[in-house]
Amino acid sequence: MRLFAAIWPPQAAIDDLTGRVAELRVAFASASGVNVRLADPAHFHLTLAFVGEVPDDRLADVESTLGLAAAAFRDRRGSSPRLRLGGGGSFGQGRSTVLWVDVRGDTDALEALARLVRDGLRRAELPHDDKPFRAHLTIARPGDRVDPADVRADRDALHGYAGPPWPAAELILVRSQLGSRDRYTRLAAWPL
Template identity: 65%
Template structure:
């Protein structure tokens, strides 16, 4: 099964962001892939494919991490993009207790590695992917959307839970929570 550890923003933050996304040019672009608001999350560690019989090991590796940091207070703000052409990802940034968030991500990744579980090695860059426009959106529209996101600041919220999520990537992408721990 394909797994990742994440924090989900509360409904008020998702609603505020969704209202902003509706005003972006990418939202009106034909064939641009917008993220489903129900799937908006902040990935702390991507495990990828994990054998079903290792699920308990994953849960045991994550549970202690949730108890190691204070509850970060966060807000969605700003934005940017990764990649070029078809690999372009449009994202909104995260601000607030980023040090606590980074410490949580580091503790999670360390616990997974210690348990001999897979984990990505990418540097932690807190963000929420909001669209994958690829080359289906003119560059001028993408630049305009980035400028709009630069001025975005959503409501502050406490990151209350760490969630282990199963990703079902076949279209449409679905995310199923597997386990949750309070922070």
């Protein structure tokens, strides 16, 4: 099964961001029939670690690792990090262009949690993505189907965006099933 560890923003933050995304050029392109691949607001999340394919018999190991990471984080921190979605940018170019929203607030705590999760996965000899952690929330995959000037304009428009603050209250283990419409299933969660 394909897994990742994430934090889900609360509905108020998702609703606020959804309203902002609706004003972007990529949203207008999508509405006019361009295959922009806007992210589904129900799937808006902050990935802390992409675990990848894990055999069913190792699921308990993943759950144990994430539970220990969440407990260690709570012991060190004592309270949930306060975050907000704001600003933005883009990754990649051409076909692999991604438009994203930045994460503001207590990002040092978020990075510490990501390190705890990834270190635990490494110690348990579980797969995980070793790319450097960059807190962000993907909002669209315009690829090369939208004029680069429009993507730059959207990125610039996001610079002034600041969503409502919220506590990152839980670490969530998610199963991702790829297909014509990706499906995310919440498997377990631990309080932060």
